[in-house]
Amino acid sequence: MNKMLLVLTTLLLLSPAIAVSDIGDKPLRPVHTFSIVARDAETGELGAAVQSHWFSVGSSVIWAEPGVGAVATQSFVDPSYGPNGLYLMRAGKTADEALRALLATDQHTDVRQVGMVDSNGSVANHTGENAIIEYCNETGDGYAVQANLMWKPTVCSAMVKAFESTKGDLAARMMAALDAAQGEGGDIRGKQSAALLVVNGDRSQPAWGGRVFDLRVEDQAEPLVELRRLLVMARAYNLMNEGDEHMTNGEVEKAIVSYSSAEKLVPDSHEMIFWHAATLAAGGRVDESLPLFKKAFDMWPLWRELVQRLPASGLLPDDPELMEKILSVK
Numbered sequence: 001m002n003k004m005l006l007v008l009t010t011l012l013l014l015s016p017a018i019a020v021s022d023i024g025d026k027p028l029r030p031v032h033t034f035s036i037v038a039r040d041a042e043t044g045e046l047g048a049a050v051q052s053h054w055f056s057v058g059s060s061v062i063w064a065e066p067g068v069g070a071v072a073t074q075s076f077v078d079p080s081y082g083p084n085g086l087y088l089m090r091a092g093k094t095a096d097e098a099l100r101a102l103l104a105t106d107q108h109t110d111v112r113q114v115g116m117v118d119s120n121g122s123v124a125n126h127t128g129e130n131a132i133i134e135y136c137n138e139t140g141d142g143y144a145v146q147a148n149l150m151w152k153p154t155v156c157s158a159m160v161k162a163f164e165s166t167k168g169d170l171a172a173r174m175m176a177a178l179d180a181a182q183g184e185g186g187d188i189r190g191k192q193s194a195a196l197l198v199v200n201g202d203r204s205q206p207a208w209g210g211r212v213f214d215l216r217v218e219d220q221a222e223p224l225v226e227l228r229r230l231l232v233m234a235r236a237y238n239l240m241n242e243g244d245e246h247m248t249n250g251e252v253e254k255a256i257v258s259y260s261s262a263e264k265l266v267p268d269s270h271e272m273i274f275w276h277a278a279t280l281a282a283g284g285r286v287d288e289s290l291p292l293f294k295k296a297f298d299m300w301p302l303w304r305e306l307v308q309r310l311p312a313s314g315l316l317p318d319d320p321e322l323m324e325k326i327l328s329v330k
Contacts, residue, residue, distance in 0.1 A: 032054060032057055032060070032077050032113075033051065033052040033053065033054075033074065033150065033187040034052075034145070034146070034148075034150065034155055034178070034186065034187070035048060035049065035050035035051075035062065035074055035115060035145070035147070036049050036050075036072070036143060036144070036145045036146075036159060036178070037062075037070040037072050037115045037116060037117045037123070037144050038142055038144075038163065038174055039118075039119070039120075039143070039170075040169065040170040041121060041142055043200070044067070044201020045169070045170045045199065045200055045201060046064050046065075046066070046070045046199050047064060047070055047170050047171065047174055047197055048061075048062035048063065048064055048071065048115075048174075048196075048197050049174040049175065049177070049178055049194075049196040049197070050062050050178075051178050051181070051182065051186065051187070051191065051193070051194040051223055051224060052074075052192060052193055052194075053190045053192045055192060055218060056193055056219070057193040057194065058196075058215075058217075058218075059195075059216070060077055061079075062195055062196075062197050063082030063083065063085070063086060063197075064086075064197050065086045065089075065090065065210075066199040066200050066202050066203060066205040066209065066210030067119050067201050068090045068118070068119055068203060069085070069086055069089040069116060069119055070199075071114065071115070071116050072114065072115045072144075073085075074113045074114070074146065075113035075127070075128065075132070075135075075148045076111035078108070078112060081112075084098075084102055085102060085114075088102070089116070089118045090203075094124075095117055095118040095122045096122060096124035098116060098118070098124075099114060099116050099125070108128075109128050110128040111128045112126060112127075112128045112131075113125075113126065113128065113137065113146050113147075114146070115137070115144035115145070115146045119201065119203070124144065125139060125144040125145075125146050133150075133153075134147075134149075134150040134151070134152060134153040134188075136155060137156060138156045138160050140160055140163070145163070147159075147181065149188055150181075150187065150188060151184070151186060151187070152185045154184050155186065158181060158184045159178075159181050162177045162179065163180075170198055171196060171213050171231060174198075175196065175228060175231060178194065178196075178227075179224055182224055191221070191222065192219060192220070192223060193218050194217045194224055194227045195216045195217065195227070196214075196231065197211070197213065197215075198213040198214075199212060200212055213231065213234050215231060217230070232265055232266065233265075235265055236262040236263075236266040239258045239259070239261050239265070240259065240262045240271075240275065243255040243256075243258030243259040243279065247279065247282075247315070252279060255283075256276070256279050256283060259272065259275050259276040262276075270295075270296045270300045270303065273292050273299070274292075274293070274307075277290075277292035277293045278307065280292065281316060281326065282315060286322065286326075290329050291329075293307070293329050294329040297329065304327060307323075308327070
C-alpha cells in the first residue's frame, strides 16, 4: 500500500462521519445494473443515472452532492460507497483516491461495481472479477459508465457513444446513455426502475439544496419512458419556480416568459396554463390572459374559486372589474 492510500484509508477508518458497511454473512444479491456518473465541464453540474430490473434502484445506487461529486454503487451493492465517497471527495480527494480508499477497506471488492466523478471531472470506476456477466466499465472525459448482468457486452460502448454524441445539458446526455444501454438489450432480467440525479456545481449549497433534477421511477414496465416524461415535467416546473422568483422580485415580464415556456413544455397542464394567465393579468395584459383563463377553468373548474383569492395575496390587483372580466369567460 503506498503512502497516499495509507493516509486515505486511515482517514476513512478514523473519521466519525464514515462507517464502512460491514455486511458480514448477510446474503448478497445483484440488484443493480447499468449506470453513468458524469460532470458537465461548462456548467459544473454533477450527476448520476441508472436503470435496473429491481424495485427503487435510485434509492441505493446513485448519490451526488453539489460541487463535490457523484457516485454509482451497484452489482452486489454496498450503499456506503455513496456517502463515504462523497465525504472523501469533499475532503479534497480525487475520485480515484476516494474509490481506492474505500476498496481498501472492503472485504468484498470482487463483487462490487462502482463509478465516481469529482468536481474537477476526474473519474474512476471498479468492477470486481466476480460481478455477473455480461459486465463492462469504461471511462471518458468527465464520465464513467458501468454495467453488470447485461444481455450483451456492448452496453458500455453504446453508452459512451450516446453520451459523447448527444447535445444538450447533463441530464439529456445521461438520459441518452441510458436509452442506448437499453437499446443494446440492457439488463438480462428486463426493466423495472430507473433514476436520474443532477446537482449544480456550487459547493456552498446546503445538503438539501443544489438539486437540478432528482427523479425516480420505482416500478414501471417502461421505466426509461417514464423517466424521460418526468424529466420534461421537471424542466417545466423549474421554469415555473423561475417564474415565481421573478414574481417575488416584481419582474412580471420575466415571469410571463418563464411561465409561458413552462406551458409550452407541458401544454396539457392546467396548473401551468392558469399561472401563465394570472401573470399576464397581473401585468396588465388582460386580453391575452382571458383565453388561457377559459382553458384552465374548462380543465379544472376550481380555478374559478382560486382566482378570486389571489388579490388578497397580492398576486392580482384588487380590482372588481378585472375579476368580473376574468370570471365571465365562458
